[in-house]
Amino acid sequence: MLKAYIDVTLKKSILDPQGTAVKEGLSKLGFEVETVRIGKHIEVTLNDMNRENAEKLIDEMCLKLLINPEIEVYSYRIEEE
Amino acid sequence: MLKAYIDVTLKKSILDPQGTAVKEGLSKLGFEVETVRIGKHIEVTLNDMNRENAEKLIDEMCLKLLINPEIEVYSYRIEEE
Amino acid sequence: MKPYKMVGLLEEEYNKIVEILGREPNETELAMYGVMWSEHCSYKNSRALLKLFNTKGLRVLQGPGENAGIVDIGDGFAIAMKIESHNHPSAVEPYQGAATGVGGILRDIFTMGARPIANLNSIRFGELKDEKTKKLLRGIVRGIGDYGNCVGIPTISGETVFNKCYNDNPLVNAMSVGILEKKDIKKGTARGVGNSVMLVGHTTGRDGIGGASFASCDLTRESEENRSAVQVGDPFMEKLLMEACLELIKTDCVVGIQDLGAAGLTSASCETASRGGSGIEIDVARVITREKGMTPREIMISESQERMLVIVEKGKEDKVFEIFNKWGLHAVVIGRVTDDGMLRVLENGKVVAEVPASSLADGSPVNYRSYRRPKYMDKLSNMDIANLPCPENLSETLITMLKSPNIASKEWVYSQYDYMVGTDTVVVPGGDAGVLRIKGTKKGIALTVDCNSRYCYLNPYEGAKSSVCEAARNITASGGRPIAITDCLNFASPEDEGVYYQFRNSILGINEASRILDTPVISGNVSFYNQSEKMAIYPTPTIGMVGIVENIENSMDIHFKDKGDSIILVGE
Amino acid sequence: MKAGVVVFPGSNCDSDVYSVLKELGADVKYIWHGEDKIDVDLLVLPGGFSYGDYLRCGAIARFSKILEGIYDYVENGGYVIGICNGFQILTELKLLPGALLKNMDLKFICSDCILEVSNDNTFFSRLYKKGERVNFPIAHGEGNYYADDETLKELERNNQIVFRYVNNPNGSRNDIAGIINKKGNVLGMMPHPERRASSLLGGTDGIRLFKGMIESFK
Numbered sequence A, B: 001m002l003k004a005y006i007d008v009t010l011k012k013s014i015l016d017p018q019g020t021a022v023k024e025g026l027s028k029l030g031f032e033v034e035t036v037r038i039g040k041h042i043e044v045t046l047n048d049m050n051r052e053n054a055e056k057l058i059d060e061m062c063l064k065l066l067i068n069p070e071i072e073v074y075s076y077r078i079e080e081e
Numbered sequence C: 001m002k003p004y005k006m007v008g009l010l011e012e013e014y015n016k017i018v019e020i021l022g023r024e025p026n027e028t029e030l031a032m033y034g035v036m037w038s039e040h041c042s043y044k045n046s047r048a049l050l051k052l053f054n055t056k057g058l059r060v061l062q063g064p065g066e067n068a069g070i071v072d073i074g075d076g077f078a079i080a081m082k083i084e085s086h087n088h089p090s091a092v093e094p095y096q097g098a099a100t101g102v103g104g105i106l107r108d109i110f111t112m113g114a115r116p117i118a119n120l121n122s123i124r125f126g127e128l129k130d131e132k133t134k135k136l137l138r139g140i141v142r143g144i145g146d147y148g149n150c151v152g153i154p155t156i157s158g159e160t161v162f163n164k165c166y167n168d169n170p171l172v173n174a175m176s177v178g179i180l181e182k183k184d185i186k187k188g189t190a191r192g193v194g195n196s197v198m199l200v201g202h203t204t205g206r207d208g209i210g211g212a213s214f215a216s217c218d219l220t221r222e223s224e225e226n227r228s229a230v231q232v233g234d235p236f237m238e239k240l241l242m243e244a245c246l247e248l249i250k251t252d253c254v255v256g257i258q259d260l261g262a263a264g265l266t267s268a269s270c271e272t273a274s275r276g277g278s279g280i281e282i283d284v285a286r287v288i289t290r291e292k293g294m295t296p297r298e299i300m301i302s303e304s305q306e307r308m309l310v311i312v313e314k315g316k317e318d319k320v321f322e323i324f325n326k327w328g329l330h331a332v333v334i335g336r337v338t339d340d341g342m343l344r345v346l347e348n349g350k351v352v353a354e355v356p357a358s359s360l361a362d363g364s365p366v367n368y369r370s371y372r373r374p375k376y377m378d379k380l381s382n383m384d385i386a387n388l389p390c391p392e393n394l395s396e397t398l399i400t401m402l403k404s405p406n407i408a409s410k411e412w413v414y415s416q417y418d419y420m421v422g423t424d425t426v427v428v429p430g431g432d433a434g435v436l437r438i439k440g441t442k443k444g445i446a447l448t449v450d451c452n453s454r455y456c457y458l459n460p461y462e463g464a465k466s467s468v469c470e471a472a473r474n475i476t477a478s479g480g481r482p483i484a485i486t487d488c489l490n491f492a493s494p495e496d497e498g499v500y501y502q503f504r505n506s507i508l509g510i511n512e513a514s515r516i517l518d519t520p521v522i523s524g525n526v527s528f529y530n531q532s533e534k535m536a537i538y539p540t541p542t543i544g545m546v547g548i549v550e551n552i553e554n555s556m557d558i559h560f561k562d563k564g565d566s567i568i569l570v571g572e
Numbered sequence D: 001m002k003a004g005v006v007v008f009p010g011s012n013c014d015s016d017v018y019s020v021l022k023e024l025g026a027d028v029k030y031i032w033h034g035e036d037k038i039d040v041d042l043l044v045l046p047g048g049f050s051y052g053d054y055l056r057c058g059a060i061a062r063f064s065k066i067l068e069g070i071y072d073y074v075e076n077g078g079y080v081i082g083i084c085n086g087f088q089i090l091t092e093l094k095l096l097p098g099a100l101l102k103n104m105d106l107k108f109i110c111s112d113c114i115l116e117v118s119n120d121n122t123f124f125s126r127l128y129k130k131g132e133r134v135n136f137p138i139a140h141g142e143g144n145y146y147a148d149d150e151t152l153k154e155l156e157r158n159n160q161i162v163f164r165y166v167n168n169p170n171g172s173r174n175d176i177a178g179i180i181n182k183k184g185n186v187l188g189m190m191p192h193p194e195r196r197a198s199s200l201l202g203g204t205d206g207i208r209l210f211k212g213m214i215e216s217f218k
Ligand SMILES: Nc1ncnc2c1ncn2[C@@H]1O[C@H](COP(=O)(O)OP(=O)(O)O)[C@@H](O)[C@H]1O
Pocket: C120, C121, C122, C123, C155, C156, C157, C158, C159, C160, C406, C407, C408, C409, C410, C413, C414, C417, C428, C429, C430, C431, C432, C433, C434
């Protein structure tokens, strides 16, 4: 089986208040970091198929449902399970 | 600068309502997949430091704030920016 | 460790099980007794005293003992109501703990055939200046809000209290109220040999295994490792389950219905069988599991949320499939009703457990605990108020008081709850009681939840009594006449004689007020062991109350209305 | 006028809107998400949490059977109003531009909310006056309207902003609370006019929205 690990994040130009809040939370605990951005992590297990097809499939899923291209971008990697 | 890409997911035995709903959503669109699990993706930019320290720091952040070890697990990779 | 200890039983309890069965229980049976005879499910330390409650009244259609109590409000309508604690899960995972607390109490309401129309909550925390408290507060409020908002039930009232006695043990008491036509009351009973036992709603997973016994333990380091005890709520599933169940109940195929809460399938099956005076046989192989390789024991005690057990008249199963299918939900026949009084668990037709249903449901030993008036009470009651200095600058004192988290506005909390969905909320949070109109009548109901645990600490009897009175005043001030109580008794360890004194006297205090005000107790819940190694909570008997507003136009909120209106202080 | 309120799995303001339309004498019915024909003059996408709002609000509901024909329906001049979750679904459908992000302070907000009517020349808002202030409650966690600069300019230029927040509660760009499509037959708004349709429930500011729509058909 194949497993796709997809990361979805807000476009750079869009404010990420959740990231900002976490950054502040970290700072209160004494962790000083430069930036925090928060997004979604989606793991999809696929039946066996060749990698090329899997990539095509994942791209399609992302564009159709998993992300809203108006506000989000995505990246992924695929691994054997 | 260093950038940590952290993925937080629910422990395996724990129900993931979001994943279940998305799996069904995908199926309605004609994408048949085995499982979908949804978690958080967190990107943290750190000031320069050696990798070992960075890893220690990220582990601490995760356990102290970013995850609840009762229900979640995490993994990450660190890259130069 | 002895096997019975691992499931939280004492030696004498184990011996009693052997006596009942006439043999040693196997692993599955032992686990079932372990969860059912835990404090959380069996009320073994409170049952004797709860009998004292005033539970009768002209309006009472269903008193304690069912999933929720029901009172008649006239015009053919009745109100179902219940409060329940989710303290321990919320301490460990505030967001999910609180959310699943709301989920559980909603199911208690719609299993009775009632449509939930309002939620309330009573939440208590340690000192607000602590980061830990802030984190708990944020998580718990978000959990309560997200769940209720998503299901679409308005959260119309509640209380939020801070006191350092709750530093290690926050309290989350969730209350829900539903409306039904009197003729539609459903009960959690299994009757009629051969009728089908169906499991509907979510799939069954390994989550929450051992949760019931977990709720009855002290929160020590050990529970931090007891990881599988936390569940994740799925309000979307709950909403579908609610709509499907309410639709199903309108048909003529349901004999009984019961939600799966603490102790999961074990408790739902033995309780329905025991109430109906019958037996139940189920085959765990028919249960749809989320994970492969779950053992009968795991399936029987799993606390996966958003599931219900439905007893269906034989031959009418198709109607159930049809309705659940429409809502996109699972429904499976997992067994049938028998007449031998046994809860028989099969796996692919082979018996894996077989015990008398009533011995699980009501057979646990009842503890008559000893009690003694705690010493601190004498010390505190000897204090002479006359010796307290009068503050020099009263304006400053006033401002300090208004700034105290206990007195300041709780808008931060209730603005995260959708208190208007359903378009029935006439008096919104922020005042005394919440008031809802009852569509199709001229009436309304007023709802409140109250407790003054500091008074209860000073004097459990008087404190509990005054908590009932406070609730009644909140109802009256909003234009309602109080008619019934649901109570959530949050205490430390019943094994402590002082705590047991607090517990006993609180019950007596509630009882006196309840008799005088003619507000019978129709449902409730007990939560013990709210203590850590360092401290115990104050006795906290939370009172949920419902009142009738005869003419909804006459309901009242707390706001000053017009310039020049007189302000009058009434009462003693 | 025939109106239909779509019921998605997880809708929870469906009966609230239904009752208001009914009380005003409209010919209104519920439409199950699995139906395939839109045979009404006004389609209402109600508030709630369709499919739990898991993933993104409205993302899954958008693919419901009933919405397959919505593009043709709108093209042919059918009217659509999306309230709260309905607005989110309309942006996911791309029938309205932009997207709704998490509220700026990350909390769900339920409260009264003062709006200013920015455009009174629409099918929906004709009984209000431009500049008039009305009180519709809000109850949402993700109502922070976002669109890029270009789109915002266009919305302003075309007078597509119908309601604006007087005190922006959620971070919406240009204080946007409700917008309409260019053609003028699709309105999306976060606040709940159906919750202000009875003096017993705190006011009647919302009634005119529904009355206006009904009267247009007389
Ligand atoms: N957790 C809560 N949930 C909903 N409403 C709340 C909550 N906490 C407080 N409120 C609202 O705020 C009002 C005032 O709360 P509080 O300051 O505790 O007042 P009181 O002591 O008069 O009950 C309550 O009556 C209730 O309407």
